[in-house]
Amino acid sequence: MRRKLAAGNWKMNGLCADLAEIEALAAAPAPTQTDRLICPPATLIARAARIAPGAIAIGGQECHAMNAGAHTGDISAPMLADAGASYVILGHSERRQDHMESDADVRAKARAAHEAGLTTLICVGETLAERDAANTLDIIGGQLSGSVPDHGTGENLVIAYEPIWAIGTGRTATPEQIGEVHDFIRARLERRFGAGVGRSVRLLYGGSVKPANADTIFAVSNVDGALVGGASLRAADFGAIIAALDAS
Numbered sequence: 001m002r003r004k005l006a007a008g009n010w011k012m013n014g015l016c017a018d019l020a021e022i023e024a025l026a027a028a029p030a031p032t033q034t035d036r037l038i039c040p041p042a043t044l045i046a047r048a049a050r051i052a053p054g055a056i057a058i059g060g061q062e063c064h065a066m067n068a069g070a071h072t073g074d075i076s077a078p079m080l081a082d083a084g085a086s087y088v089i090l091g092h093s094e095r096r097q098d099h100m101e102s103d104a105d106v107r108a109k110a111r112a113a114h115e116a117g118l119t120t121l122i123c124v125g126e127t128l129a130e131r132d133a134a135n136t137l138d139i140i141g142g143q144l145s146g147s148v149p150d151h152g153t154g155e156n157l158v159i160a161y162e163p164i165w166a167i168g169t170g171r172t173a174t175p176e177q178i179g180e181v182h183d184f185i186r187a188r189l190e191r192r193f194g195a196g197v198g199r200s201v202r203l204l205y206g207g208s209v210k211p212a213n214a215d216t217i218f219a220v221s222n223v224d225g226a227l228v229g230g231a232s233l234r235a236a237d238f239g240a241i242i243a244a245l246d247a248s
């Protein structure tokens with residue numbers, strides 16, 4: 001059985017004082033079937049990783065495809081691992097848009113991350129125009145084949161479906177929309193990697209997940225957890241989402 005995963009993406013939010021939110025999560029009763037992950041800004045990774053090792057995993061939000069070199073401002077996968085991260089988010093739509101990251105870039109970064117021992121959380125998702133043109137599954141299929149490296153395993157690969165129109169908008173995809181895409185991703189992974197690996201990769205939904213809609217989302221087939229933005233910044237909200245996932 002796949003363990004559930006509640007992942008928080010703090011994006012460009014969080015100062016040292018906000019580490020108290022991770023401390024508050026760590027002080028709450030631990031879920032039994034759910035892994036917890038926080039991806040704070042890179043400046044906080046090393047300190048965050050010392051708060052609750054083994055209980056709350058810490059991840060980066062991006063890494064470079066090279067391990068070291070003349071790349072001012074970038075962070076490599078071995079650096080993330082060295083700071084205490086065990087996961088990294090790759091191919092988030094904000095990175096694809098703001099930094100023009102292509103599927104090939106994401107794939108190269110994922111390869112470097114796996115070599116550094118990190119679990120990659122690879123994001124895919126369509127724009128509203130693509131959905132309205134009935135291209136959603138084609139777009140997701142293309143992003144999966146382009147972004148996910150061949151050597152992924154059930155242990156080091158997580159896929160997050162984040163419809164771009166649902167991120168930070170308060171507009172959540174319907175259970176039918178989420179189910180259709182998650183079933184499609186599962187089928188694609190099984191076809192490409194075989195049933196063993198394909199069935200063990202965890203699939204997360206992301207896009208305006210809140211305590212109020214968590215139960216509905218976690219009841220959808222092939223939803224193994226959530227990648228949460230805004231509602232992961234406060235322990236009270238993220239804790240409620242974790243509890244809903246653990247009980248689902």
Ligand SMILES: O=C(CO)COP(=O)(O)O
Pocket residue numbers: 009092162166167168169170206207208209227228229230231
């Ligand atoms: O992009 C997201 C997580 O990676 C979702 O963000 P929100 O939960 O703020 O919509």
